[in-house]
Amino acid sequence: MPNTNARSHRGHRGGQEAGRRELVSRSLQSAQHCLKDQDFGTAYAHYLLVLNLAPELKNDVRETFQFTLFSWAEELASLARIQDLFNCYEQALELFPNDEVICNSMGEHLFRMGFRDEAAGYFHKALKLNPDFADAKENFYRVANWLVERWHFIMLNDINRNLIYQKAIEKLVRTGCRSVLDIGAGTGILSMFAKKAGAPCVYACELSKTMYELACDVIAANNMEGKIKLLHMKSLDIEIPKHIPERVSLVVTETVDAGLFGEGIVESLIHAWEHLLLPPKPTNQDIGTEDYGQVIPAGAIVFGMAVECKEIRRHHRYILAPGIAGLHPSPISHIPPCSHRELWLLRGIQGGLKGGYSCFIFLSIILGQELKSLATRQPCKISIPVTHGGVLDAIVIWFVLQLDDEHTLSTSPSEETCWEQAVYPVQGLSDYSVKPGNTVMMEVSCQDCYLRIQKVSVLTSEYGMDVEKGNALTLGNEAELCNALASLQTTSTPDGMKQECVLESTEIALLNNVPYHECFNAAIGKVLTSLTLSRESHSMDVDGHGSEMNFENNQNQNSSHTAYDPFYVLDVSEGFSVLPIIAGKFGQVKAYSSVEKEQHQIVLNIISEASHFPKETLEFWLSHLEDESVVLQRPQSDKLWSIIILDVIETSGLIQQEVMEKAAISRCLLHSGGKIFPQYVVMYGMLVESQSLVLESAVQGTEPTLGFNIAPFINQFKVPVRVFLDLATLPCVLLSKPAELLRLDLMNPYLNSSNREVKVQVCKTGQVTAIPFWYHIHLDEDIHLDTSSDSSHWKQAAVVLDKPIQVQLGDELVLNIQHHKSNVSITVKQ
Incomplete structure (x- = not known):
């Protein structure tokens, strides 16, 4: 007798399969209709259903699914639906776990939102899946510079620095320090020095997720896993006995930058002495090393020198006397930069330094329990006699790090060292010139746990009297070092005419770049003259008469031709730019600037007013746009741009991202005879x-790290391109x-x-x-x-x-x- 149950079951399965195929087909059609209507969210939902019901179609719909995902993700990002965005990517990666394009796109969204560690993971995965994937390469190189700063490579390659630290740690461990805490462990090299020296208990803390994970790999590769307890946290958050069982006898750290205090060593050591370290050795008491707390480094002597340097000057003071391409920026002749000090390798400053002043000691510091009083101490006054005439441009500092009573490290510009020096540009003086016999005065303090240099002035002797020239101005506060952009600062004179605006050092260097503005002035004038002649020629053809004219020499005549619309000029430079005002000075021009920052707009308005331009000459284009992505669109639907200025090169030395895409859009929006600047x-x-570029780019084997295997791990973050170089001083x-x-x-x-x-x-x-x-x-x-x-x-x-x-x-x-x-x-x- 036939098996009617089996036949019925097969028929049921066949019906299910037919239903599945029908649902898949309908969902595919619906997805395609939604894409035509740009309903990306619904299209994405349909594709998810299709891929879950018919995984065999993955290869067929992969590219269309990617397009739908990316389009929907951009829409979600614009609506600030961040969790929905990441949910979509997680769903997509469950379906396509080995898709390098989706991994890379996920990383891009994470990076934009500030999740650099997570972004790096996705970029790295995309590169593992496809080592030739150019987009992922570029993204990973850019994020790698954020995650593992280039000084890690330089310092690990500094064998002298590593050896001196190792000797100092060995000395204290072998004389009785049994427990060690490494604050700001980085790759973990100091912790491994302590363990190799024989410390029974070694702890280390590192805040950066990337560096913490890297240190975990390094410690394991050097057979010290389980022997060093690595904590992913700030030392300020360590609690006893929650994180470490008891107070330690030795803290080692190298959380010092070129200005000594910039990485927070004062704050972390104050906390360590109060909460993590054994008490210091009492005076005149003979007790064992293990019974009291010590710190490496034990102290430091900070040195300084006042210097003259044209390169520093052009980055920190507006120095053009005649103005910018015929403009009149006199009301902003003093434009201070961001209020933070900069790092310079003094041996590599273009044009060198002129030292007409004596080297002097700023501070002598013991990194013990006295640090708390240092952070609250009143500023001390320092005077420096001037021995040679010149210009006072900056105060430069360096230090000698005293690891213990035997081992020291110097960051002096005369030493071969991996450290740079800290430069505090001098600002706010009425006269920067100095003569022999003058005295440079300043106040130095460690307020707020950061080195501050304040109230720099010059004391001169005239007519038998001491006269002080200069303003009471704070030159630098390292607490603001991480603030890449300064906030706006404006002041007015009693008559309300003078304003003071804070700019970045690169922006001041741009203002001081005479050839840059002169070249643009000439090129803009040529285009506008050509367009004017073309318009005049067309007018002559229409009415039968006309006159030959030069654009610049006939601005008034042009302005009387009321039938003529202005020429539209758009500057979409990435940062600060005075080019729209240079274009506007030709007359018969409507200039649009895409600068967003308020301080940039104020500077441009000041220059515009000082040059007596009509207020309507300059518009800030982004203030008229709800969506920045349409920045290249025309000001009116029936108008085209005569000139579009694109920012092609970053100040870092790289080509700007998406510049060719912007150029493609720009070409479609140009008036006949109009130009893109630059043209090529x-x-x-x-x-x-x-050799210096080699050492800055990768750790060179195990020799500089004294036999420890670190190079393969940190070199994962090396990048093939070194940026922000000065070829004039590159060794x-x-x-x-x-x-x-x-x-x-x-x-x-x-x-x-x-x-x-x-x-x-x-x-x-x-x-x-x-x-x-x-x-x-x-x-x-x-x-x-x-x-x-x-x-x-x-x-x-x-x-x-x-x-x-x-x-x-x-x-x-x-x-x-x-x-x-x-x-x-x-x-x-x-």
Whole structure:
């Protein structure tokens, strides 16, 4: 008898399968309709249903699903529906766990929202899935600079620094310090020194998630897992016995920056003495080392010098006497930069330093329990006699770190050291010139646990009387160091005419870049003259008469032609820019600026008013837009731009992200005869041998780290491109002449190539370790800017090779240059 139950069951399964196929088909159709209507949320829901019901369709719908996901994610981001956004990506990664494009996109969203550690994880995963994925490479390189700062490589390569720290730690551990706490462990090298020296109990704390995880890997690789207790937290949050069982006898730390106190060592050691360390050794009592607390470093002597330096000056004071391309910025002749000190390697400052002043001791500090009084002590007054005439530009400081009574480390500019020096630019003086016999006065303190230099002035002797020139001005507060952008500060004179606006140092260097403004002034004038002549010619053709005219010389005549609309100029520079005002001074121009920050807008308004421009000459474009993504759109639906100014090169020395995409949009919005500035950019490079670039880019094996295996772990975060370089002071040997590497044409993109090979002739025997590069920014065929010039506000960059290449005079190397979006990669063929 037939098995009717089995037949019925098969029929039921067949019906289910048919129903599944029908539902999948309908959902696919609905998803496609939703995409046409740009209903990305509903389309995404349909695709989720399809992929869960029919996983066999993954390869067929992958690209469309990615597009839907990314479009829906952007919409969710704009609506601030962050949790929904991440839920969508988690669902997508469950379906496509090995999709490098989805991983990379997830990382991009995380990075935008400030989750750098998590973003790095997704970028790293995308690269593991596809090592040639250019977008993930660029993203990972950018985030790696945030997560593992480049000084980690330099310091780990400093064998002298490592050896002295090791000796100091060994000495105290072997004389009785049994328990050690490493504050700000980084890679964990100081903790491993202590463990190797024989400390029974070693604890370490590290706040950065990336560095904490890296240190865990390093400690395990050096067979110390379980022997060092690593805590992912600030030392200020450590509690006894919750995190460590009892007070320790030794704290080791290197949370010092070039200004000594910038990484919070004072605050962390005050807390350690109060809560984590054994009491210090009582005076004149002979007790065992293990019975009292000690700190490495035990103290420091801070030295300083007043200096003259043109390079520091042009980054911190507006120094142009005649004005910017004919403008009149006199009401803002004093524009102080962000109120924080900067780090400079003094040996590498372009033009060098002139020291017309004596070296002096700022502070002598014991890093013991006395620190609390140091942080509350009143400022001490310091006077420095001037021995040579010159200009007072900055106060420079360095220090000698006293690890114990035997071992010291100096950060002096005369030493071969991994440390830089701290520079406090002098601001607010009525006259910066000094003469022999003058005295530089200042107040120094450690208020708020950060080194402060205040109230710098110059005491002169005139007519037998001491006269003080200068203002009471705080030069720097390291507490503000992490604040990348300064808040606006404005002041007015009694008559209400003078204003003071705070700018960044790179923005002041831009104001001081005379060739930059002169070149743009000339190029803008040429375009506007051409457009005016074209308009006049057209008018003559229409009414049968006309006159030849020069744009600049006939502004008044042009203004009388009321039938003419103004020329529209748009500046979409990424940061501060006075180019819209330079365009506006030609008359018959409506200039739009995309600057967003209030302090930038105030500076531009001040210059505009001082130059007697009509108020309607300048508009701040983003204030009219609800969506910044349409910044390149026209001011009115029936108007086109005569000039669009794009910011092509970052001050770091890299090509701006998405600049080619912006250029593509710009070309569609130009008036006939209008121009994009710059019209094209040429990238130049050369072969060099530079050991300093090698040491700044990767840890060189186990020798500098005294046998500890750290390099493979931290070198995961090395990046092939070193940015913010100054080629004029880079320690290197030139092995070739400059060569043209790449041309990016913003007006004629068909001339661009994403891949090209360049032959470079070797002019000197040596080892090629890096390829520095810079740009010539062509506003037109006759006018260009060189980003490597002495006046440039741009820095330069360099590709650092994984392995040096030995070359002989007369050899020829072939460089392969690939350009993808804003990323340029350079590889060498022998």
